[in-house]
Amino acid sequence: MCAALPPPPAPDEELVHVETSAGRVGPLSPNQLKFQLAMGKLGDNDRFWIAGMEDWLRLGDHKAWLRGEAVPAPAQAAPAPAPTTPAPAPPAPPPQALPDIVPPPDPLAAAAAMANDDPVVMGSVGDFSAHVEPGSAEDNRLDGIFGGLVTASWDYYEALAFAGHIDEVFLGAIITSTLDSGCALIDISSDGTHHYLRFEDLEDQSRIVVRMTHLTPSLAQARVLGQRASVVMGYGERVGNFQQIWKALKAEYKSGLVASPEPGTITVDGDLSSGYVYVQVDLFLSIDDYVGDDYRIDYTKLQDHLAATHNALRKYLRGRFC
């Protein structure tokens, strides 16, 4: 068991001994210790000792005290496991009470203060161009940090890519779902942002049309608004005679008067050469509802929504033109 923690040494007094898994470090001054903590070179499980302490203590339990940010720790500090090697006998601290370390208010000021007051600290501890023995514990630790930076960069890169192509994942899901319902894809065009699909049920010759534009292709937009797409869903059938097509063409002309369709607006399109009449509706879909971050697709929900839309459009078309 250790006794009460002694007052922390002065900022430039190299009195703190630290034992890490890679070996012993120090003695360090509180300034040097601060720098190594800030750089992540010392971990919570590393232990420290200064003159006046009976035993080694975990850094993680007393970081604030070591940084001089708090009054000395309570009288009975938590016990720590015995060190593998006994602590050296560093010189005893001066008998007079030392003032607490008062950290500057921000890290930049701290760095500037260290550079001005104690250039040796910057040169010896913060010199990241110093040679590190290949294969040493320090080398492995730095490799780990570098690997983490590369991995984090790839994660960001993948997130950017995902935000840009989630609409195409959704498009693929629409193709798969519609083919599963018995249709064949008969037309596709895409430039990466604007997509057009046309399907035909080869038995009854009814057609499904999907026109989609990705509205939130950037990661920032997607994070704020969610993944949104403007989708025009259409349903078409071959109608029996010229009169019905003519009626559809008149409706198509009226549809042309709708300058900017709003959600739920139904428009009509007639194709004289093939004899098809299409009715279509404008929707805004949230792609996140169907495609997960891990590319999993909720086919049940997608098929349900497609079926509901086609059913409504089919009823409208048959009620109006057939």
Add this chain to the structure above:
Amino acid sequence: MFKLLNQFNHKAEIRESQDEMLVGEIVRAMARQGHPAVAFRAHSDRQAMRFKTIRDPVLHSVWITLDRKTGTGALSQAVLGSKATLRIMAEVKNRMTDPDDVLKMYQTDLANMFKMPALGGIKLNHELNSVYATMTSVIEIQRYVMKGQPGVDALVLLLDASIDKLRDKLAPFKKA
């Protein structure tokens, strides 16, 4: 007369759409293998799709390009069939690349200058973090579309066999 004209147009439309039908079946077949489509570039007779091979231990993505050459007209389809080139390009992506890799890239690119991928060979191409292997074959579209389940099965077999070959070729380039 109007009905007859429509019927004729419809038949022509379906004949011209056989490459799109094959594209749809490719997208569905790849989705069933767990490879969602992540890119489409499609216009008239040429369609390219990229698939993300999410759980594949070697591959990062696969590009499939279908380029229809014959069979859009009734006469050419009767005489020549519906021929298309199917180009499958698999990609391995490594998170780190160093100068030794760049040197290897030049060597492989030089060796590949004399390969003819149209004859079924596999061509490699390095681009920093990615290594690509490409295989091109000439296929008969009608073998795979409007044939029901046997057509779908034949397509899945073709895609699986091609991607397996490309994966084997690329495996040595995948870093841990």
